[in-house]
Structures are given as structure tokens and as C-alpha cells.
């Protein structure tokens with residue numbers, strides 16, 4: 001059986017949905033089994049035969065983490081360490097989700113898995129420490145770094161921008177940070193492929209949708225698709241661009257956070273989807289949550 005931790009978060013909800021759709025045997029926990037409490041984790045596995053543990057739980061509030069470093073560390077470093085220790089004891093494999101924020105973003109070409117980490121904020125630092133804790137305590141692990149994630153469950157950039165464009169005459173979006181948007185459904189199906197294939201070498205992998213764009217580019221495409229499928233009702237809204245300096249946030253963001261997907265694609269023999277195709281699929285699906293864009 002697969003144990004899905006963080007099953008109520010944005011990614012966890014999507015993985016759970018795809019597990020159910022594909023009749024994959026799993027059990028899901030979230031805040032009810034606290035990853036920072038080793039005893040609670042050990043208690044949960046008693047009497048169960050767990051082959052894989054997928055950890056989607058995390059402290060994901062990037063800006064808040066700057067003033068809440070201790071708690072972020074508990075969730076992003078201590079939690080994964082506890083899970084890896086337990087996986088080692090019960091001989092389960094672990095799939096741990098990490099982030100592009102482990103890099104400083106000063107690169108000019110896509111980051112490969114073997115490049116040194118150099119986080120520039122609390123969130124990235126605690127996630128990098130979480131990766132190290134998993135590696136240190138377990139051999140049979142997959143660390144999957146993703147970026148710019150959006151999915152049907154939970155607040156995300158796509159929902160936020162549609163709502164903003166429908167209620168404002170103009171929006172201002174940064175145009176000097178580059179990355180690859182990633183539909184949670186694509187990442188969930190990759191995780192299922194890794195489990196099903198069962199012969200992928202353990203280690204760290206990068207997984208995002210294909211493409212290299214800015215948040216401003218992303219917003220323009222959201223607008224175009226949104227007008228096409230009726231989600232954007234205010235088609236006069238202007239999408240202005242600005243620089244990171246003009247839009248200060250408590251946490252610094254990597255300027256360039258494109259991840260190389262070669263290693264994962266070669267291991268799976270599979271080409272990841274293009275970000276535009278996935279964004280359209282996400283926005284035009286009946287699973288799109290209209291409540292998230294209500295003003």
C-alpha cells in the first residue's frame with residue numbers, strides 16, 4: 001500500500017484523485033498525522049504494509065517563512081527526516097517533493113540535478129535541508145523538485161490572476177523572473193509512472209512542464225485562454241509588466257528557476273507536456289473550481 005502524506009494539499013489532492021481514478025491502493029493523511037511527531041508517524045504504520053511513502057506535506061508559505069523560520073524548519077527539515085527514518089525502518093521507498101527554490105536563480109541555463117544548491121531564503125534553505133535529511137537517512141528515495149505549481153485544489157497563481165483580471169482594469173506582473181509553470185496533474189501522473197515502472201534509479205529528479213517563461217508571459221496566456229473559455233469576463237483588463245524591484249516581497253525569489261528535465265525524461269522514456277497545453281487543460285476542465293475565482 002502507498003501512504004500519501006499531505007493528501008489535502010494542492011498536489012496531494014491531485015495525487016489522491018489520480019490514485020482513485022486508477023484504482024491504486026493508498027491511504028492518505030494530512031495534518032491528522034503530524035510529520036513533526038515521530039511517534040505519531042510510527043503509530044500510523046502499525047499493522048499496515050507500506051511499500052511507498054509520498055511526502056507532499058510542507059511549509060509552503062514562502063513569504064511568511066521569513067519571519068517563521070523555526071516552524072518552517074520543523075515542517076520542511078525535521079518532518080522529512082522523521083519520514084525517511086521511518087521509511088528506512090519499515091523498508092518502504094520514499095518519494096519526497098522539493099522545489100526550484102533550493103537554487104539561487106543566478107543561472108542562465110536550466111539547472112541540472114547535480115548542480116550545488118544555494119537557497120536565498122528561509123523556505124529554500126529549509127527545503128534544501130529537508131532534501132539532505134532524506135538522503136542522509138534513506139537509500140531508497142526519490143526527491144522530485146518541481147516549480148510554479150498549480151492545481152484544481154487550493155489557492156494558486158492561476159486562480160488568483162483570473163480573479164484579479166475580472167475585478168480590475170489592470171494588473172501588474174513581474175517580467176524578470178523566469179521559470180516553468182507546472183500543472184499538479186502532470187506531476188501526479190509522473191509520480192504514478194515512477195511507481196509503476198519500478199526500475200528507475202533512486203536519486204533526485206526535476207519535474208516541471210516544458211517551457212521557459214516569466215510570470216507576465218504566464219498571465220497573458222491565462223488571459224487568452226480565460227477569454228476563450230469564458231473564465232475571464234473582463235477582457236479589457238490590461239496586463240502591465242514590472243520588475244522584481246518594483247514588486248518587493250518579504251522573501252527574495254530566484255530570478256531564473258528553470259529546471260532541466262532531461263534526467264527524468266530519459267529515465268521514464270517520456271516527454272513532459274508543454275506548459276501551454278497543460279494550462280489550457282487545467283482551465284477548460286470541469287474540475288476547475290469556479291468558487292476560487294468568485295469575487
Ligand SMILES: NC(=O)c1ccc[n+]([C@@H]2O[C@H](COP(=O)([O-])OP(=O)(O)OC[C@H]3O[C@@H](n4cnc5c(N)ncnc54)[C@H](OP(=O)(O)O)[C@@H]3O)[C@@H](O)[C@H]2O)c1
Pocket residue numbers: 005006007008009010011012029030031032033034035036055056057058059060075097098099100127146147148149150154
Ligand atoms: N506550490 C508551489 O508552487 C510549489 C512549487 C515548488 C515545490 N512545491 C512543493 O510541492 C509540495 C506540495 O506543495 P503544495 O503546494 O501542494 O502544498 P500545500 O498545498 O501547502 O499542502 C501541504 C499540506 O501539508 C499539510 N501539513 C502542514 N503541516 C503538516 C504536518 N505537520 N503534518 C502533516 N501535514 C501537514 C498542510 O495542511 P494545512 O494546509 O492544514 O497546513 C497541507 O494540506 C511541497 O513539498 C512544496 O514545497 C510547491
